[in-house]
Every structure is written in C-alpha cells, then in structure tokens.
Amino acid sequence: MMYKGKNYKIQYRRLFLLLFLAVTLLSSILFGASYIIAQMQPIEKKPLAIYTKHTSIRSDSVKDADQIIAHYFPKGKNPPPKPPIKTDRKIVALTFDDGPGYESTDRILNTLKRHDVKATFFVLGSKVEQNPEMLKKIHNEGHEIASHSYSHPNLTKLKGEEINQQIKQTNTSIKNTIGTDTIYLRPPYGAYNKEVEDISKQKIILWNVDSQDWQLRDTEKIKNHVLGSLKPQSIVLFHDIYNSSADAVEKIIPELKKQGYEFVTTSQYIEIMEPK
Structure with a gap:
C-alpha cells in the first residue's frame, strides 16, 4: 500500500508539471501574437510643440510634426534673401x-x-x-x-x-x-x-x-x-x-x-x- 500511494504522488506531480508547462506555453503564444499584431498596426503621430522662448507655437489646427514644419517653415514662399551689401563706408x-x-x-x-x-x-x-x-x-x-x-x-x-x-x-x-x-x-x-x-x-x-x-x-x-x-x-x-x-x-x-x-x-x- 505504501508503494501504491507513492506512485500516485509521482503521477500527480507529473500532471501538475505538465499543466504548468502548458499554461506557460499558452501565455507565451498569446503575448507573442499580441506583440506581432501591435507591430503591424500603423504608428500614430503624436502632436509636437515647437517652443520659442518657452512659448508653444503649435495651433489646434496643426496635428503632427510634419504639419507643424510645413506650416511654420513653408518651402518656396519667400524669395532667397539678397546678399548683404559689403561696404566699409561710414x-x-x-x-x-x-x-x-x-x-x-x-x-x-x-x-x-x-x-x-x-x-x-x-x-x-x-x-x-x-x-x-x-x-x-x-x-x-x-x-x-x-x-x-x-x-x-x-x-x-x-x-x-x-x-x-x-x-x-x-x-x-x-x-x-x-x-x-x-x-x-x-x-x-x-x-x-x-x-x-x-x-x-x-x-x-x-x-x-x-x-x-x-x-x-x-x-x-x-x-x-x-x-x-x-x-x-x-x-x-x-x-x-x-x-x-x-x-x-x-x-x-x-x-x-x-x-x-x-x-x-x-x-x-x-x-x-x-x-x-
């Protein structure tokens, strides 16, 4: 009887270990799948404030960094500055x-x-x-x-x-x-x-x-x-x-x-x- 009871204990331990391993494996699979899915989603651009003397120039109509740069630093609107006049005359x-x-x-x-x-x-x-x-x-x-x-x-x-x-x-x-x-x-x-x-x-x-x-x-x-x-x-x-x-x-x-x-x-x- 003592031998039979010991055998049951061994079987219970094996069963518990198998269940633990199964749960761990399943959790890993689920976490990995979630991470992969998240990486496949498009990244949302966060609003960016540009500061001059600690004052934000971002307006509500500007949604992200690209728009801010385009809005406040437009290309081609201003002609290139003329070269400064060089004269020593006072x-x-x-x-x-x-x-x-x-x-x-x-x-x-x-x-x-x-x-x-x-x-x-x-x-x-x-x-x-x-x-x-x-x-x-x-x-x-x-x-x-x-x-x-x-x-x-x-x-x-x-x-x-x-x-x-x-x-x-x-x-x-x-x-x-x-x-x-x-x-x-x-x-x-x-x-x-x-x-x-x-x-x-x-x-x-x-x-x-x-x-x-x-x-x-x-x-x-x-x-x-x-x-x-x-x-x-x-x-x-x-x-x-x-x-x-x-x-x-x-x-x-x-x-x-x-x-x-x-x-x-x-x-x-x-x-x-x-x-x-």
Missing part, C-alpha cells in the same frame, strides 16, 4: 519729418549750410501749403524733398481712395511749390502695407536710427541717444518742427564728422546700399 543720412516748420526748420537749414551737409526733408502737404516759402528755401539750398503724406494719418487705416488723396494732394502741393515731383514716401508712423505701396507708386523710406526727439524734447538727451544708436550705415529720423531738434543737430554733426561719417541724402544712401 555713411549717415539725416532726415527730417513733419515740416516745413518755421524758426526750427530755418535754424536746421543754417546749421546744414554751415557744415556743408545735405539732408532729406519728408514734408506734409498741409504744411507745404501753409509755408511754401520754407519749402522753396529747402529746395534752393540743395536738399532733397520727399512726401510724408498730407495730414499725417496712419495710411494703413484708410480706404484706397483716401490713401490716394493723401499721396496725390501732397505731390501736387510739392510740385506746385518747387516744380518737381517726389519719388519717395515715408509713411506716418512707418506704417504701410502693399496697398499703400501700390497706390503711392513711390519708394518707401523708413529709418534705422530714431532720434526720439519727438519724445525727449531735450538737446543733450537727443544728442546722446543718436550718438549711442548709430550704425555704420544710418538713416536718422529727426523732426524739424522742434527747437530742441535744431539744437541737437548743431551738436551732432561735428561729432559725426569726428567719427569719420560721410553725410548723404536718401538717394545717395540708396545708390550705395542698393547698387544696380
């Missing part, structure tokens, strides 16, 4: 907006004449009509004259016909006063768009150094700001309607000459920086 164009004024403009003209400097005056058509004699003096002393609109509105806020009126009235006022047309436009506030360009048919001229004279109204502060902001090739924005600007220009010109700057008009600046 040039500066002094430009004056919002005139012609009266005493302040006259003082600026006297300073320019004394230092043999030619500048560009971006005039308002309404001011030309108020003070045509000053425009004639600017022109007769060899300075360049360009448009700054008729009444200084933000041209991008106007309708097409209103833009045209601002441009046309100013051009007419200038031509009636000095007999010549102007080919340049400095839009008020530097604000312009394609519609302004198309309607004006004039070359848009901005600046890369703002004297801040309209805000500072202090001779020394204006002078220090300009001298501290100069670039090797600069177009400096002044307003010839402030006496503080006239005082500042009188101090700035000698300093620029000491630094080796060549004074040019807007046309001369363009010829140097955008050679044909």
Whole structure:
C-alpha cells in the first residue's frame, strides 16, 4: 500500500508539471501574437510643440510634426534673401519729418549750410501749403524733398481712395511749390502695407536710427541717444518742427564728422546700399 500511494504522488506531480508547462506555453503564444499584431498596426503621430522662448507655437489646427514644419517653415514662399551689401563706408543720412516748420526748420537749414551737409526733408502737404516759402528755401539750398503724406494719418487705416488723396494732394502741393515731383514716401508712423505701396507708386523710406526727439524734447538727451544708436550705415529720423531738434543737430554733426561719417541724402544712401 505504501508503494501504491507513492506512485500516485509521482503521477500527480507529473500532471501538475505538465499543466504548468502548458499554461506557460499558452501565455507565451498569446503575448507573442499580441506583440506581432501591435507591430503591424500603423504608428500614430503624436502632436509636437515647437517652443520659442518657452512659448508653444503649435495651433489646434496643426496635428503632427510634419504639419507643424510645413506650416511654420513653408518651402518656396519667400524669395532667397539678397546678399548683404559689403561696404566699409561710414555713411549717415539725416532726415527730417513733419515740416516745413518755421524758426526750427530755418535754424536746421543754417546749421546744414554751415557744415556743408545735405539732408532729406519728408514734408506734409498741409504744411507745404501753409509755408511754401520754407519749402522753396529747402529746395534752393540743395536738399532733397520727399512726401510724408498730407495730414499725417496712419495710411494703413484708410480706404484706397483716401490713401490716394493723401499721396496725390501732397505731390501736387510739392510740385506746385518747387516744380518737381517726389519719388519717395515715408509713411506716418512707418506704417504701410502693399496697398499703400501700390497706390503711392513711390519708394518707401523708413529709418534705422530714431532720434526720439519727438519724445525727449531735450538737446543733450537727443544728442546722446543718436550718438549711442548709430550704425555704420544710418538713416536718422529727426523732426524739424522742434527747437530742441535744431539744437541737437548743431551738436551732432561735428561729432559725426569726428567719427569719420560721410553725410548723404536718401538717394545717395540708396545708390550705395542698393547698387544696380
């Protein structure tokens, strides 16, 4: 009896071992099949955020990395940039907006004449009509004259016909006063768009150094700001309607000459920086 009972125990152990092996094998088969099926499924692309200064530029309409790259870095939309102009010349164009004024403009003209400097005056058509004699003096002393609109509105806020009126009235006022047309436009506030360009048919001229004279109204502060902001090739924005600007220009010109700057008009600046 003892031998028979021992035999049963051996058989039970074998049966248990077989069951364990069968379960293990079945689990392995099922897991392997699941893994293979998962690998056969297409991989879903996860949204990708591109960060600039810790700010995501991903919008809800952009679903994955490929779309983000195509959306924010499109191919073929922008023309290749022009090669930078290489010049060692230190040039500066002094430009004056919002005139012609009266005493302040006259003082600026006297300073320019004394230092043999030619500048560009971006005039308002309404001011030309108020003070045509000053425009004639600017022109007769060899300075360049360009448009700054008729009444200084933000041209991008106007309708097409209103833009045209601002441009046309100013051009007419200038031509009636000095007999010549102007080919340049400095839009008020530097604000312009394609519609302004198309309607004006004039070359848009901005600046890369703002004297801040309209805000500072202090001779020394204006002078220090300009001298501290100069670039090797600069177009400096002044307003010839402030006496503080006239005082500042009188101090700035000698300093620029000491630094080796060549004074040019807007046309001369363009010829140097955008050679044909």
